[in-house]
Amino acid sequence: MSSAVESPTAKPAAEGPKKPSRALAKSGAWARRAPLLPALVFMIIVTQIPFLATLFISFMHWNAYYPDDRGFAGIDNFKSVLTDVDARSAILVTIGLTVGVVLVSLVLGLAIALLLDRKFRGRGVARTLMITPFLIVPVAAALLWKHALYNAQYGLFNGVLKFVLGDNAPQPDWISNHPLIAIIVSLVWQWTPFMMLILLAGLQSRPMDVVEAAKIDGASSWQIFTNMTLPHLRQYIELSGLLGAIYIVQNFDSVFTITSGGLGTANLPYYIYQTFYSAHDYGTASAAGVIVVIGTIIIATFALRTVLSLFREETR
Amino acid sequence: MTTVKEAQAGPQMRAAGGKKKRAGVLLTGATWIISVLFVFPVVWMIWTSFHSETDAASNPPKVLSSFSVQGYKSFFGSDPWPTILNSLTASVVSTLLVLCLALPAAYALSIRPVKRWSDVLFFFLSTKFMPVVAALLPVYLFAEKVHFLDNIWLLVILYTSMNLPIAVWMLRSFLAEIPAEMLEAAQVDGAGLLRTLREIIAPVIMPGIASAALICFIFSWNELLFARVLTGTRAETAPVFLTGFVTSQGLFLAQVCAASFVVSLPVLAAGFAAQDKLVQGLSMGAVR
Numbered sequence: 343m344s345s346a347v348e349s350p351t352a353k354p355a356a357e358g359p360k361k362p363s364r365a366l367a368k369s370g371a372w373a374r375r376a377p378l379l380p381a382l383v384f385m386i387i388v389t390q391i392p393f394l395a396t397l398f399i400s401f402m403h404w405n406a407y408y409p410d411d412r413g414f415a416g417i418d419n420f421k422s423v424l425t426d427v428d429a430r431s432a433i434l435v436t437i438g439l440t441v442g443v444v445l446v447s448l449v450l451g452l453a454i455a456l457l458l459d460r461k462f463r464g465r466g467v468a469r470t471l472m473i474t475p476f477l478i479v480p481v482a483a484a485l486l487w488k489h490a491l492y493n494a495q496y497g498l499f500n501g502v503l504k505f506v507l508g509d510n511a512p513q514p515d516w517i518s519n520h521p522l523i524a525i526i527v528s529l530v531w532q533w534t535p536f537m538m539l540i541l542l543a544g545l546q547s548r549p550m551d552v553v554e555a556a557k558i559d560g561a562s563s564w565q566i567f568t569n570m571t572l573p574h575l576r577q578y579i580e581l582s583g584l585l586g587a588i589y590i591v592q593n594f595d596s597v598f599t600i601t602s603g604g605l606g607t608a609n610l611p612y613y614i615y616q617t618f619y620s621a622h623d624y625g626t627a628s629a630a631g632v633i634v635v636i637g638t639i640i641i642a643t644f645a646l647r648t649v650l651s652l653f654r655e656e657t658r
Numbered sequence: 659m660t661t662v663k664e665a666q667a668g669p670q671m672r673a674a675g676g677k678k679k680r681a682g683v684l685l686t687g688a689t690w691i692i693s694v695l696f697v698f699p700v701v702w703m704i705w706t707s708f709h710s711e712t713d714a715a716s717n718p719p720k721v722l723s724s725f726s727v728q729g730y731k732s733f734f735g736s737d738p739w740p741t742i743l744n745s746l747t748a749s750v751v752s753t754l755l756v757l758c759l760a761l762p763a764a765y766a767l768s769i770r771p772v773k774r775w776s777d778v779l780f781f782f783l784s785t786k787f788m789p790v791v792a793a794l795l796p797v798y799l800f801a802e803k804v805h806f807l808d809n810i811w812l813l814v815i816l817y818t819s820m821n822l823p824i825a826v827w828m829l830r831s832f833l834a835e836i837p838a839e840m841l842e843a844a845q846v847d848g849a850g851l852l853r854t855l856r857e858i859i860a861p862v863i864m865p866g867i868a869s870a871a872l873i874c875f876i877f878s879w880n881e882l883l884f885a886r887v888l889t890g891t892r893a894e895t896a897p898v899f900l901t902g903f904v905t906s907q908g909l910f911l912a913q914v915c916a917a918s919f920v921v922s923l924p925v926l927a928a929g930f931a932a933q934d935k936l937v938q939g940l941s942m943g944a945v946r
Contacts, residue, residue: 382916457685474696477930486699486915486918487699488702490702491702501716614795
């Protein structure tokens with residue numbers, strides 16, 4: 343199995359026994375590249391050029407409401423993003439939201455994966471039930487939580503309170519009282535199945551003979567879990583956490599639907615959306631976009647190493 | 659394990675085995691309770707969607723009130739079909755496009771690899787790290803300039819770029835499993851490219867294509883931010899249609915539940931039908 347690390351040195355052997363002329367080698371290299379090019383060129387055009395444009399606009403004064411006042415801005419936009427109270431709050435909300443959702447759904451996902459890794463009748467059914475939340479369209483899921491569960495007048499939560507405690511039951515307004523937690527809970531509900539699926543696959547790839555041997559040697563379940571299961575699962579935990587973080591950092595649907603960015607829940611994607619879509623301040627929106635990208639690059643530099651280690655292991 | 663132990667164990671061990679069994683029953687029970695808790699909001703959504711608006715909005719809930727399709731009638735009465743068709747077009751066409759671009763690329767990154775192929779692979783991955791919101795504004799301004807706004811093909815292109823890295827990574831990881839000796843043997847046997855593709859590569863790659871297609875379809879179907887900003891009345895997708903309910907007031911709960919359920923149905927159906935493919939797709943082929 344070729345893998346990311348060792349193959350560049352291993353490949354030349356595959357090029358054939360005869361040493362081809364240079365021209366032939368050149369055309370051979372292009373024949374190799376040809377199938378790759380459409381995808382590569384497409385990705386560069388659609389993802390890199392817009393980003394360069396964002397970078398360019400981030401150094402400009404550009405507000406669609408003041409079309410005459412367009413010009414070079416230096417680092418003004420970055421200054422205004424970093425000193426803007428809303429932007430700083432958006433950065434904090436993004437971090438809180440991502441860390442909160444990833445951590446809670448990882449822990450829950452791990453616990454549920456361990457439960458589903460046991461053999462019992464109807465395990466497949468239980469697994470299917472568990473993954474259902476992930477298969478609801480995110481906007482629909484957010485609408486479901488906002489209107490059918492959280493709503494103070496007719497939501498299910500307050501309905502259950504009234505049913506259990508009678509007419510004098512407290513009827514809290516869940517979203518207004520704890521807006522960020524309301525969003526986090528709905529996202530945890532959607533992302534726990536995602537974490538569970540990857541971790542369960544990791545659990546099931548454990549070499550069971552070693553575990554059996556440890557059991558016979560008298561290792562307790564806890565010892566097996568901490569010394570064998572967790573180290574084996576580490577890379578799966580990292581992978582699911584990383585992929586989850588990529589998606590949740592970018593979350594727009596839930597914030598937009600549940601609170602419409604109000605009550606201090608606007609995260610960076612929502613902030614950028616609003617700066618550009620409602621305020622038409624293209625310069626500031628782009629500067630915020632650049633800041634998000636820089637932040638993601640920092641996280642990704644650490645993360646890529648992790649992914650690399652997993653794929654190395656898996657493709658062997 | 660337990661049965662072997664019990665068979666050869668004394669009474670003391672048997673008691674421990676009984677305890678273990680009881681713990682097992684408790685754990686199984688806990689698993690069922692948690693699974694039901696997780697699925698419950700969805701069940702509640704479907705249940706509510708089949709009640710009349712007044713029953714749906716009652717507090718405490720009238721769980722056993724009579725069956726009604728009023729919610730579905732008002733949802734379909736508001737003519738959601740064009741948006742559902744738009745979503746279908748965007749998801750299906752972009753998924754096909756992704757596969758057309760990703761298959762040759764995955765081939766060039768595994769079977770006959772280009773130089774520095776791992777750098778290329780990581781370039782694809784790195785675009786996934788880039789927040790889509792950072793590309794939103796230039797795409798909007800460009801589309802506005804060339805009169806490409808509110809056009810479903812714009813979404814097709816963007817969804818293709820969103821999912822292409824996932825598909826390339828996945829398909830490559832499948833192709834990388836074909837042993838080099840097998841390909842060499844085929845070459846020695848004089849098998850041409852087409853025969854190699856058909857007889858060696860196709861059987862390995864088929865499950866990969868299925869996983870990639872499933873995940874690309876789901877992610878495109880779900881997408882909201884691009885669709886909301888870049889479409890208007892003509893190219894509006896189903897998730898954008900759903901945002902019409904964000905600020906709704908009054909008697910609409912059955913309708914919103916019906917709408918959410920109908921729009922989620924394709925994803926639910928695809929995901930249930932191909933549960934194992936889901937894991938592979940979500941982990942970009944890292945986990946089988």
